[in-house]
Amino acid sequence: MTEHGQGLVFLITLIIFAAVMGLVLKRRITERFAILWMGISLLLLLGSSLGFRYLFKIAQLFGIPYPPSALFLLVIFGLTLLIIELYAWVSKLNERSRVLAQQVALLRDSLERELTSRGVPPR
């Protein structure tokens, strides 16, 4: 079980899983992202117990002489996709907060005008 450091990978995966669960319990992560991260940690778990024998084959297939490099490559690729997804999410939030700020300004303006027209002194 412990060949190729699988034990360590298993442990790290468990920690990630527990951390995500903890954050969900404290409502610091929404379920949307929690599911994503639990999926990732499960994938790592499966990978750590089953994947190593395939890793050598995958590395061979792509002509990578050092099998762990293939692993790094895959992981980095996955993380990059994840970061791009996050950027898209941040852009969307940014867009929403801009619209909200504009709406707040316009509402405040119309409220002030309404109050002024009724003779209520401005605060």
Add this chain to the structure above:
Amino acid sequence: MSLAASVTQPFAAQWSGEKRVLIIVPAYNEAGSLSFLLHSLQSACPGCDVVVIDDGSTDKTRVVAKGLARVVSLPCNLGIGGAVQTGLQIALEEGYQFAVQVDGDGQHPPGEVAKLLAAQCESGCDLVLGTRFRSAGGFKSTATRRLGIRLFSLILSAVCRTRITDPTSGFRVLSRRAIRLLAHRYSEDFPEVEALVQVHRAGLQLLEVPVQMAERVAGKSSIGAVKSVLYMLKVPLAIFMSLLRRHEVGLME
């Protein structure tokens, strides 16, 4: 309306009633220059409504502007794009025929607004742009900036198939159709050049008119060295992207 008629008719009578004009003044920490600007707008453009978009200023911008014009204060700083778009949303909502953008730093002389409006009426173009490079005199920006502007001028003139010498100028008049287009979607940072492409891509007409510009009265430019580099990268990319997109019209009613 002919240019002759627009000159003889009193300014106030012309730009109120049916042809309502909203002058949008985006301002971020411009307490030092706003008072003078708003006073000159009042005397140079009677009959036009003025709204100052206070873009989350941390100085006395709101207080200074409050007695002189309508002030709409954004709760946080959105940048020039978000501020101008707020003004356009007001113009759209309240049925203004024309919107004029006059920057809060005092670079755009109120006396030239009439010239832009007259050109708008005479030509029927949807966006009339004030350029500082087609007339003698006035403030022409710094040498490095002029180089950047020259580059965008080449790109824009090719894209829009009309001569545009000052695409980064914020001094412009928009028709109702252009207001509707840009109130819906307006770039957040460095929006000036992109808006021209947007307007052109929507099938609207652009026209450039020579004006005099001044150096800013007080305060400092929001664009420093790092931002200038970003500007030169972001704007061409945005232009390229908007050329790749299919026409985003559908907003012309």
